[in-house]
Structures are given as structure tokens and as C-alpha cells.
Amino acid sequence: MASSEDEGGNGGPSEAGEEKETVKKRRRGFLATAWLTFYNIAMTAGWLVLAVAMVRFYMEKGTHKGLYKSIQKTLKFFQTFALLEIVHCIIGIVPTSVIVTGVQVSSRIFMVWLITHSIKPIQNEDSVVLFLVAWTVTEITRYSFYTFNLLNHLPYFIKWARYNFFIILYPVGVVGELLTIYAALPYVKKTGMFSLRLPNKYNVSFDYYYFLLITMASYIPLFPQLYFHMLRQRRKVLHGEVIVEKDD
Numbered sequence: 001m002a003s004s005e006d007e008g009g010n011g012g013p014s015e016a017g018e019e020k021e022t023v024k025k026r027r028r029g030f031l032a033t034a035w036l037t038f039y040n041i042a043m044t045a046g047w048l049v050l051a052v053a054m055v056r057f058y059m060e061k062g063t064h065k066g067l068y069k070s071i072q073k074t075l076k077f078f079q080t081f082a083l084l085e086i087v088h089c090i091i092g093i094v095p096t097s098v099i100v101t102g103v104q105v106s107s108r109i110f111m112v113w114l115i116t117h118s119i120k121p122i123q124n125e126d127s128v129v130l131f132l133v134a135w136t137v138t139e140i141t142r143y144s145f146y147t148f149n150l151l152n153h154l155p156y157f158i159k160w161a162r163y164n165f166f167i168i169l170y171p172v173g174v175v176g177e178l179l180t181i182y183a184a185l186p187y188v189k190k191t192g193m194f195s196l197r198l199p200n201k202y203n204v205s206f207d208y209y210y211f212l213l214i215t216m217a218s219y220i221p222l223f224p225q226l227y228f229h230m231l232r233q234r235r236k237v238l239h240g241e242v243i244v245e246k247d248d
């Protein structure tokens with residue numbers, strides 16, 4: 001398979017690309033590169049295990065009912081592990097914005113722990129499968145992209161997939177997440193879970209139901225920022241456009 005480094009043909013762009021990669025790695029340091037390689041291989045493997053488990057479950061049972069329960073431990077482990085991505089940005093070993101990564105990772109952690117894990121009656125909703133499939137395909141592609149890129153042997157197909165699949169998968173994932181939160185609303189209202197009513201010794205009140213409504217509304221300003229960030233990355237990586245990013 002053609003490597004993305006080969007794209008420029010002989011000489012010129014290809015050599016310049018390799019030189020840029022070497023400079024980047026030298027700047028990042030050996031330990032950081034080794035850690036990122038390990039991290040990305042582990043995450044690719046984790047999401048591959050999830051993909052295989054989901055396909056096997058569906059082939060054996062012929063339904064998605066019970067799917068979440070059967071894969072939840074692996075999902076929780078690898079999605080929670082992704083918190084390290086925020087750390088990678090903070091300590092500067094990856095050149096991504098802390099804010100963009102923070103919004104992306106925290107919305108996933110929120111979906112996993114505060115919605116799907118905590119509200120059992122919604123675990124069999126169709127919308128859960130929607131975001132699980134979108135996340136899984138995305139993460140297998142994304143982490144294998146980072147791994148091959150670090151190893152300087154990036155197949156063009158993976159690069160292409162990384163910067164094209166998201167065009168469909170991002171909206172699919174968002175629809176799945178929003179429908180799942182929506183499905184949780186009646187249960188949250190009925191049980192008053194995670195809510196704090198007055199009077200109480202802290203003298204504060206918190207209503208999880210309204211928090212969920214605000215969270216759903218926050219997708220409207222936040223999601224386009226992530227989507228346009230990815231479209232800019234796509235133009236930069238696939239079409240070589242020079243993009244001046246604003247600082248955080």
C-alpha cells in the first residue's frame with residue numbers, strides 16, 4: 001500500500017515531509033514519542049477489541065439488546081483512559097488545542113459515566129448503538145493513524161479515512177448522543193437522580209434534569225467548533241493548505 005510519504009514522488013515534497021517529521025520527533029523527545037506510540041497502539045487494540053465484541057454479539061444474538069451490558073467494561077476502560085489526551089496537550093507532547101480536546105473527551109466521559117452507566121433503562125436504546133458504532137470506527141482509524149504516523153509508515157488509506165470518515169461519523173455520533181440523553185430525561189425527572197433539593201445543609205440546589213437540557217443545548221455552539229476544527233485539519237493534511245490557528 002502506498003505510504004503518504006510517497007505521495008510527493010521522488011525528491012522534493014517527500015524529502016521535505018520526512019525532514020519535517022524528523023524535526024518534530026527530535027523536538028518531542030524520545031521518551032514522549034515512545035509513550036505516544038505505546039498509548040496509540042494500546043488504544044487501537046482496545047477499540048478493535050470493542051469492534052470485534054460488538055460484531056460477535058450481534059451475530060450471535062441477532063439483536064442489540066444487551067450489547068451495551070456485554071461491552072461496557074472495555075468501553076469504560078478505554079474511553080476513560082482517553083483522559084490522558086488532555087494531559088498530552090497540557091504538557092505539550094501533541095500539538096492539539098487543550099480546549100478542543102477537553103470538550104471532545106469530557107463529552108464522551110459524560111456520556112459513558114453520567115448517562116449510559118448511570119441510567120440502566122436507556123442502555124438498550126437504538127441511539128446507544130448509533131454512537132457506539134460511530135465512536136468505535138472513528139477511534140480505530142484515529143489511533144492507527146497516529147501510530148503509523150509516529151512510525152513514519154502511514155498508509156494513504158488510513159490518512160484518507162482519518163480525514164474523511166468523520167464527515168459522516170461526527171453527525172451520526174452526535175445524533176446518537178443527543179437521542180440517548182433525550183431518552184434519559186423522563187427517568188431523570190421521575191427519580192430526581194443526582195439532584196439536590198433545598199433545604200439542605202449546603203444550601204445549594206441542583207437539578208440534573210435541567211443540567212441535561214443545558215448540556216443538550218450546548219451541543220449547538222460546541223459541536224460546530226469541533227467539526228470545523230476537523231474540516232480545517234482535513235484541508236491542511238489532505239490538501240496541504242496552510243492554516244493559521246488561533247491560540248487557546
Ligand SMILES: CCCCCCCCCCCCC[C@@H](O)CC(=O)SCCNC(=O)CCNC(=O)[C@H](O)C(C)(C)COP(=O)(O)OP(=O)(O)OC[C@H]1O[C@@H](n2cnc3c(N)ncnc32)[C@H](O)[C@@H]1OP(=O)(O)O
Pocket residue numbers: 024036040094095096097100101103104105106107108110134135138142146149150165166169170171172173174177215218219222223226233
Ligand atoms: C461535563 C459535561 C460536558 C458536556 C459537553 C457537551 C459538549 C457538546 C459537544 C461535543 C460533541 C462531541 C460529540 C462526539 O463525542 C461525537 C463523536 O465523536 S462521533 C465520532 C466521530 N468523531 C470524530 O471524528 C472526532 C474524533 N476526535 C478527534 O479527532 C479529536 O478528539 C479532536 C481533538 C477533535 C481532534 O484531534 P486533533 O486536533 O488532534 O487532530 P489531528 O488528529 O489532526 O491531530 C493534530 C496533531 O496532533 C497530533 N496528535 C494528536 N493526538 C496524537 C496522539 N495521540 N499521538 C500522536 N500524535 C497525536 C497529530 O499527529 C497531529 O500532528 P501534526 O499536525 O503535527 O501531524
